[in-house]
Amino acid sequence: MGKSELSGRRKPNLLFLGIDSLRRDHMSGYGYAKLTTPHIDRYAQGGVLFENHFSPSVPTTPGYASMLTGMDCFGTDVVALRHNGGLGGHVKTLAEVLNDNGYNTTCIGFTGNPSSRGFQTYLDYEGWAADPGGRSPKAENMNRVAIPELKRLAAADKPFFLFLRHMDPHSPYLPPQPFDRLFYDGDEFSAENDSLDALYRFEPFANYFRSWFPEGCTDARYIDAQYDGALAYMDACIGRLFTVLEELGLEEETLVVITSDHGETLNEHDCYYDHHGLYETNLVVPLILRFPGKVPAGVRCADYTQIKDIMPTVLELLGIESGIGFDGSSLVPRMFGQRGTVEPEFYITECTWMRKHGWRTPEWKLIVALEPDFHFKPAVELYNLIRDPQELRNVAEEEPEVVAMLRSRMEAHIRKRESETGRTNPMYTNLNWHGLGTGPFESSEQAYASLRIGSVSNARQLQEKDKKKGRKVTS
Numbered sequence: 001m002g003k004s005e006l007s008g009r010r011k012p013n014l015l016f017l018g019i020d021s022l023r024r025d026h027m028s029g030y031g032y033a034k035l036t037t038p039h040i041d042r043y044a045q046g047g048v049l050f051e052n053h054f055s056p057s058v059p060t061t062p063g064y065a066s067m068l069t070g071m072d073c074f075g076t077d078v079v080a081l082r083h084n085g086g087l088g089g090h091v092k093t094l095a096e097v098l099n100d101n102g103y104n105t106t107c108i109g110f111t112g113n114p115s116s117r118g119f120q121t122y123l124d125y126e127g128w129a130a131d132p133g134g135r136s137p138k139a140e141n142m143n144r145v146a147i148p149e150l151k152r153l154a155a156a157d158k159p160f161f162l163f164l165r166h167m168d169p170h171s172p173y174l175p176p177q178p179f180d181r182l183f184y185d186g187d188e189f190s191a192e193n194d195s196l197d198a199l200y201r202f203e204p205f206a207n208y209f210r211s212w213f214p215e216g217c218t219d220a221r222y223i224d225a226q227y228d229g230a231l232a233y234m235d236a237c238i239g240r241l242f243t244v245l246e247e248l249g250l251e252e253e254t255l256v257v258i259t260s261d262h263g264e265t266l267n268e269h270d271c272y273y274d275h276h277g278l279y280e281t282n283l284v285v286p287l288i289l290r291f292p293g294k295v296p297a298g299v300r301c302a303d304y305t306q307i308k309d310i311m312p313t314v315l316e317l318l319g320i321e322s323g324i325g326f327d328g329s330s331l332v333p334r335m336f337g338q339r340g341t342v343e344p345e346f347y348i349t350e351c352t353w354m355r356k357h358g359w360r361t362p363e364w365k366l367i368v369a370l371e372p373d374f375h376f377k378p379a380v381e382l383y384n385l386i387r388d389p390q391e392l393r394n395v396a397e398e399e400p401e402v403v404a405m406l407r408s409r410m411e412a413h414i415r416k417r418e419s420e421t422g423r424t425n426p427m428y429t430n431l432n433w434h435g436l437g438t439g440p441f442e443s444s445e446q447a448y449a450s451l452r453i454g455s456v457s458n459a460r461q462l463q464e465k466d467k468k469k470g471r472k473v474t475s
Contacts, residue, residue, distance in 0.1 A: 011101065012291070012318050013254040014161040015150075015245065017238065018067065018110070020060065021169040021275055022260035024053070024284045026228060034183055036231040039239030040258060040288065047256070047290030048299040048335045055262045055285050055307045056360075057349045059275045063261030063307060064115040068094045070311030070326035073349055074417035078114065079426045080351035080433040087114040094311050095119045097322050098161045104153055108146055109165035119163070123149060127167035130212070136174035138167045138230075139237030147244055154248045164241075168234035169264055171273050172212035173226035179233040184225035188217045195220035199272045204353075204374055208453035209273065220267040227266060227273075252292050255317050259310065260285040269391070270375045276352035278367045279391050283348060283360070289335075291317055296335055303334050303342050304362075347413050351433035353451055355440070359410035365391065366406040370427060371440040374447035382406075 024030050029041035029049065055063045057073040065071070065078040069091045073079050077088055087093065095105045095118035107119040109127055116122070125141040146164055153160035168175070175182075187193075196218055200206050213223065245251055265271040265281045275282050287305065289295050294317055308328030315322055316330045329341040345361040354373035358366045358381075367381040382396035382403055396403050414425050431440055434451065441447040 010157075011103070011159045011320070012294075013153075013159050013250060014098070014103075014257070014314065014318065015241075015254055016161065016163045016257045016314075017166060017241075017259070018064065018163065019166040019169060019234070019258070019260045021167075021171075021262065021264040022231070022286060023169065023227075023263040023281060024260075024286045025281075026231060027286055029288075030286065034228055036183075036228050037235045039235045039242065043239075043242055043256075043290060044258075044288045046292065046297045047288060047295050048301060050287040050305050050331070051300055051302045053259070053285055053287040053305045053307070054283050054346070054360075055260070056283065056346050058262040058278070058282050059350070059352045060261050061114065062349070062351075064110075064113060066306075066308045066328075067259065067261065067310050068115045070094075070308055070324065070328045072306075072308050072327040072347075072417070073426060074421050074423070075308075075327045077421075077423060077426050079349050080430045082433060082435040083114055084430075084432065085114070087117050092322070092324060093118045094314065095161060095163070097315065097320065097324075098318075101320050102158055103161050104156055104158045105161045105163075106149055106153060107163045107165075108149065109142065109167065110163065116163075121149075127165075127170075128172075130172070130174050134174065135176040135180070136172060137176050137233075139234040140176075142166060143237050143240055146241065150241070150244060151248065154250055166234055166238075168230040169227065169260075173223065173230045173273075174212060175226060175229040175233040179229035180226060181229075182225070182232055183228045184222050186219060186221060188214060188219045188222035190218055193218040195267065196223070198270070199267065202270075202272060204448065204451045205272055205274070205453055211454075223273060224266050227264065255289065255291040255294070255314065257310065257314065258286060258288040259307070261307075270377075274353070276350060276354055278348050278350055278356055278358050278365070280365075280385070280389070282350075289313070289317070289331075299335060301331070301334050303340070304344055305331055305334075306343065306346065345409065347410060347417075349427050351427070351430055353434075354447075355427070355430075355433055357410070357427050359406045359413075360385075361406070362386075364402060364406055366403060366410065368407065368410075372442070372444040372447055374441075374444060374451050376444040376448075 026032050027037045028035045059081050061081050061083045062078045065076040105119045106121040107116050108123045110116040111122045111124050123145050125145045127138045130136045262275050263282045264275050269277050269279050271277040309331050312326045312328050313331040316332050334340040348360050349357045355370045363386050365383040369379045380396045381394045383391040
């Protein structure tokens with residue numbers, strides 16, 4: 001049977017790349033000076049690239065919950081990395097909706113996460129540990145699982161939803177050669193360099209980083225280059241996925257989504273190669289959609305969009321009516337230059353290694369601590385995103401009127417969403433967000449003494465739940 005006949009009798013396929021910890025401003029297609037993502041950049045030219053896309057609730061667990069349900073954190077009731085329990089029955093996942101519409105659904109690399117509920121098939125790959133040579137070929141490991149599964153799904157008589165959770169931009173950043181030196185030609189062991197000294201003094205994370213940094217490494221630029229190298233390596237492997245899709249004759253029948261659950265902070269804001277802190281490095285993520293004939297080619301959309309908009313957009317492009325009242329809205333009108341629902345300011349949250357929330361506008365960022373943090377940061381932070389886009393100067397004490405205004409808007413939004421959902425703000429109820437069972441931290445000293453990642457294996461154990469209990473949570 002020809003592909004044209006096949007496309008006439010079944011719904012489109014969905015290939016969904018959820019790339020963990022992918023920082024938008026380190027992608028060359030988004031203006032980064034280093035050529036980190038040439039294959040994705042080229043592929044994006046055949047679709048729509050959203051330039052101001054945000055994941056307002058970090059890290060992984062709330063990010064994917066919003067992405068795969070079309071709801072905000074009030075709608076999902078998920079805000080914490082170490083979320084207690086599964087995803088509530090009051091929401092329906094993308095996999096569940098597509099199952100109901102006759103799709104074969106497969107999830108790779110996301111087994112046990114609350115937001116992965118509803119897939120028919122779960123497959124795993126090695127997305128953490130290093131090989132005997134000290135490198136971590138995460139994306140090749142993914143391809144070894146994903147390409148045979150893509151071919152299996154393509155051969156079936158049903159449309160498919162294949163979800164891939166790539167891990168290359170997530171620490172440890174250990175790209176194979178030559179990608180480890182692709183963006184670095186210095187001496188990472190120079191005794192004159194002290195750019196990692198503060199990191200090595202930060203006891204909660206120091207042992208974890210020593211477990212995968214080269215012994216004696218002194219240069220933060222080298223670690224930054226490993227992140228960029230991991231992106232370039234992953235990009236090359238993703239290019240192979242695009243080629244396979246073309247070889248199978250599925251390009252015209254498949255919606256491809258490329259996005260991330262959150263960004264990544266490198267050696268910035270004292271957050272040290274992780275994704276905690278409500279800074280732009282973590283909140284801004286890519287979103288690229290390609291579907292020949294349904295998604296216009298070569299479009300860059302500058303409107304503000306959020307991760308909760310993805311599911312309603314996907315369902316509209318697939319031609320599926322779900323009957324769900326999403327918190328997000330379809331981005332299809334904006335792809336074609338039409339007006340759509342735009343939220344220029346929004347609520348932001350995190351329960352990773354700190355419990356904070358805030359309010360972001362195009363000009364201002366307010367961050368309010370709900371308990372003391374282990375970085376000993378001020379309880380209130382305010383940044384002018386226009387004058388200080390890198391968020392280096394906290395002006396909360398200088399601008400009390402702005403703090404009061406933003407806090408008022410944030411609290412009004414919380415009251416509104418609590419009323420609409422009939423539930424208390426999950427930021428107020430997740431008091432065991434750190435998983436220690438001790439309740440909220442009473443001081444920064446207590447937080448500093450309590451939170452530890454000792455090694456790659458310890459980090460993995462800390463951020464995962466026992467698979468036998470049906471949960472696996474990774475930041």
